[in-house]
Amino acid sequence: xxxxxxxxxxxxxxxxxxxxxxxxxxxxxxxxxxxxxxxxxxxxxxxxxxxxxxxxxxxxxxxxxxxxxxxxxxxxxxxxxxxxxxxxxxxxxxxxxxxxxxxxxxxxxxxxxxxx
Amino acid sequence: xxxxxxxxxxxxxxxxxxxxxxxxxxxxxxxxxxxxxxxxxxxxxxxxxxxxxxxxxxxxxxxxxxxxxxxxxxxxxxxxxxxxxxxxxxxxxxxxxxxxxxxxxxxxxxxxxxxxxxxxxxxxxxxxxxxxxxxxxxxxxxxxxxxxxxxxxxxxxxxxxxxxxxxxxxxxxxxxxxxxxxxxxxxxxxxxxxxxxxxxxxxxxxxxxxxxxxxxxxxxxxxxxxxxxxxxxxxxxxxxxxxxxxxxxxxxxxxxxxxxxxxxxxxxxxxxxxxxxxxxxxxxxxxxxxxxxxxxxxxxxxxxxxxxxxxxxxxxxxxxxxxxxxxxxxxxxxxxxxxxxxxxxxxxxxxxxxxxxxxxxxxxxxxxxxxxxxxxxxxxxxxxxxxxxxxxxxxxxxxxxxxxxxxxxxxxxxxxxxxxxxxxxxxxxxxxxxxxxxxxxxxxxxxxxxxxxxxxxxxxxxxxxxxxxxxxxxxxxxxxxxxxxxxxxxxxxxxxxxxxxxxxxxxxxxxxxxxxxxxxxxxxxxxxxxxxxxxxxxxxxxxxxxxxxxxxxxxxxxxxxxxxxxxxxxxxx
Numbered sequence: 001x002x003x004x005x006x007x008x009x010x011x012x013x014x015x016x017x018x019x020x021x022x023x024x025x026x027x028x029x030x031x032x033x034x035x036x037x038x039x040x041x042x043x044x045x046x047x048x049x050x051x052x053x054x055x056x057x058x059x060x061x062x063x064x065x066x067x068x069x070x071x072x073x074x075x076x077x078x079x080x081x082x083x084x085x086x087x088x089x090x091x092x093x094x095x096x097x098x099x100x101x102x103x104x105x106x107x108x109x110x111x112x113x114x115x116x
Numbered sequence: 117x118x119x120x121x122x123x124x125x126x127x128x129x130x131x132x133x134x135x136x137x138x139x140x141x142x143x144x145x146x147x148x149x150x151x152x153x154x155x156x157x158x159x160x161x162x163x164x165x166x167x168x169x170x171x172x173x174x175x176x177x178x179x180x181x182x183x184x185x186x187x188x189x190x191x192x193x194x195x196x197x198x199x200x201x202x203x204x205x206x207x208x209x210x211x212x213x214x215x216x217x218x219x220x221x222x223x224x225x226x227x228x229x230x231x232x233x234x235x236x237x238x239x240x241x242x243x244x245x246x247x248x249x250x251x252x253x254x255x256x257x258x259x260x261x262x263x264x265x266x267x268x269x270x271x272x273x274x275x276x277x278x279x280x281x282x283x284x285x286x287x288x289x290x291x292x293x294x295x296x297x298x299x300x301x302x303x304x305x306x307x308x309x310x311x312x313x314x315x316x317x318x319x320x321x322x323x324x325x326x327x328x329x330x331x332x333x334x335x336x337x338x339x340x341x342x343x344x345x346x347x348x349x350x351x352x353x354x355x356x357x358x359x360x361x362x363x364x365x366x367x368x369x370x371x372x373x374x375x376x377x378x379x380x381x382x383x384x385x386x387x388x389x390x391x392x393x394x395x396x397x398x399x400x401x402x403x404x405x406x407x408x409x410x411x412x413x414x415x416x417x418x419x420x421x422x423x424x425x426x427x428x429x430x431x432x433x434x435x436x437x438x439x440x441x442x443x444x445x446x447x448x449x450x451x452x453x454x455x456x457x458x459x460x461x462x463x464x465x466x467x468x469x470x471x472x473x474x475x476x477x478x479x480x481x482x483x484x485x486x487x488x489x490x491x492x493x494x495x496x497x498x499x500x501x502x503x504x505x506x507x508x509x510x511x512x513x514x515x516x517x518x519x520x521x522x523x524x525x526x527x528x529x530x531x532x533x534x535x536x537x538x539x540x541x542x543x544x545x546x547x548x549x550x551x552x553x554x555x556x557x558x559x560x561x562x563x564x565x566x567x568x569x570x571x572x573x574x575x576x577x578x579x580x581x582x583x584x585x586x587x588x589x590x591x592x593x594x595x596x597x598x599x600x601x602x603x604x605x606x607x608x609x610x611x612x613x614x615x616x617x618x619x620x621x622x623x624x625x626x627x628x629x630x631x632x633x634x635x636x637x638x639x640x641x642x643x644x645x646x647x648x649x650x651x652x653x654x655x656x657x658x659x660x661x662x663x664x665x666x667x668x669x670x671x672x673x674x675x676x677x678x679x680x681x682x683x684x685x686x687x688x689x
Contacts, residue, residue, distance in 0.1 A: 009512075010512065010516035010517075010520070012516060012517050012520040013516045013517075013519055013520040013523070015520065016520040016521070016523035016524045016527060017523055019523075019524075019527055020523045020524075020527045020530075023527055023531070024530070055511065055512075082511065082515055082516070082519055103519045104519065104522065106523060107526065
């Protein structure tokens with residue numbers, strides 16, 4: 001459950017998110033920037049949690065979440081975005097994810113709460 | 117009431133009085149004549165000249181420009197001269213007879229020029245022959261000795277030393293063949309006119325021809341049976357003569373009717389009919405089913421019919437070219453018989469020209485409106501796209517960097533215990549912040565370069581040239597600021613055109629020229645690249661909309677392998 005894969009197209013954000021989560025006790029096993037690299041990384045690295053950005057180039061986070069859940073039903077997915085949960089509304093509620101963390105609030109504690 | 121109209125009323129009064137007087141005179145004269153019933157002559161003696169005068173006045177009123185009406189009135193006025201000759205003294209009698217005979221000439225003239233066409237060469241021959249016959253007839257009468265067969269015949273004005281009976285008879289026998297030739301020439305002219313007349317022209321000609329034809333028949337019959345028509349009222353021939361002006365009058369009214377159809381045409385054309393309907397209306401008005409409207413295509417410099425097929429303008433057909441200024445609008449092709457009635461043709465052509473001009477203006481207006489609607493949609497879409505692009509750029513760029521930096525600050529707090537790690541992290545944060553600031557600056561410049569509003573077009577263009585990847589020369593020939601909207605549009609023309617040069621043209625250098633003369637601002641971007649730019653591409657299309665929104669024009673000149681020249685001009689006081 002502590003093995004995390006970060007999926008985000010912005011390298012700067014990934015870099016600091018990785019270091020923050022690691023400093024706070026998560027084991028960040030890898031990074032991906034879009035659907036293809038995310039699917040490949042999950043298959044290879046077998047993370048317990050995927051921290052998945054909503055606004056990705058190509059298929060967005062919701063589509064990627066559907067795809068990953070279909071491939072790995074046991075996978076826990078947490079969506080993240082610089083937009084708020086309210087902005088996504090029904091789509092977020094219907095998504096096969098454990099939770100949502102606003103990028104502003106991202107921390108190991110917030111991720112842990114979302115996973116639970 | 118116009119002078120002309122009031123003059124006509126005077127004429128009408130005069131004519132009616134003259135007709136009544138002539139009836140009374142004739143009746144009075146004949147009271148004293150043997151074997152003539154004066155009452156029998158009173159009524160026709162009034163009615164016949166009145167018929168000519170009234171018909172003449174009606175015709176004159178219907179077609180004031182035509183001489184037919186005047187000729188008919190004159191014939192009516194001269195009619196009583198013949199019977200009056202019986203009243204007058206010897207010498208006056210002769211003069212009256214001359215006047216009376218002049219009617220023959222006037223009648224031929226009226227027939228040949230009806231309803232207002234000029235006398236043809238054959239027509240002049242016929243009129244001359246009639247005049248000759250009248251003169252010969254007058255001479256015959258003049259030299260005729262008074263006999264008891266004709267107690268009121270005028271006296272011989274010549275010295276009567278010799279017996280002139282034979283001379284008179286010989287002269288008289290000449291008149292009929294001359295008249296016959298004149299009549300034959302006239303008939304030939306009329307047959308030719310009938311053959312070539314358009315249906316509306318025939319409708320007008322027919323009553324006149326019937327009226328004249330019946331008189332000719334009665335006259336010939338009477339002559340053959342020995343009753344030469346001497347203009348005396350009460351005979352069959354005189355009634356027949358009285359019918360002639362009725363034919364003229366109906367004919368003249370019909371020509372006016374077919375002028376009135378032009379008014380209907382104008383009304384119908386007012387609704388800007390389709391090309392096919394226009395052709396049908398014109399054909400109907402001119403009574404020529406073969407009429408064709410050939411529309412001029414300025415782009416192809418050719419005529420096409422209503423379906424768009426090319427039309428050859430055949431000189432053997434009647435052709436009227438309708439113009440708008442120097443440029444043809446269309447050509448009407450019709451039966452050359454219509455040239456007989458140039459006034460009708462002219463009126464129809466003028467109505468058609470108005471309708472076509474109207475249609476062209478409407479089509480032009482519709483096209484412009486359509487273009488404006490489309491460009492408005494494109495401008496709105498472009499604005500929306502631009503907003504989305506900016507939002508996307510902000511979201512993907514600076515915002516993500518800043519969010520990352522927040523995480524970094526949070527991380528730094530955790531690392532307060534390790535000064536070395538903290539130091540490295542702060543340096544990292546600093547360089548990330550610098551990148552974010554630069555990113556925002558670039559983005560802002562893309563939205564609106566501040567140097568453009570602060571310093572003006574020339575420094576903004578210089579900045580653009582400085583950042584361009586190929587040498588770009590600026591030639592700015594206006595030392596003052598232009599209106600902000602023009603500066604902005606000109607700047608975007610330059611920046612978009614230059615971006616295209618860098619992206620597509622494979623050019624080694626570019627040049628941006630700006631000028632402001634004669635109330636027009638001009639900017640031109642040229643390069644030495646490949647050429648072949650697509651003026652309908654989204655980028656250039658967007659520029660065009662921007663320029664046209666300011667009433668300007670954008671021209672793209674991009675022959676393959678000869679560089680590209682994008683030139684925008686704006687009205688600018």
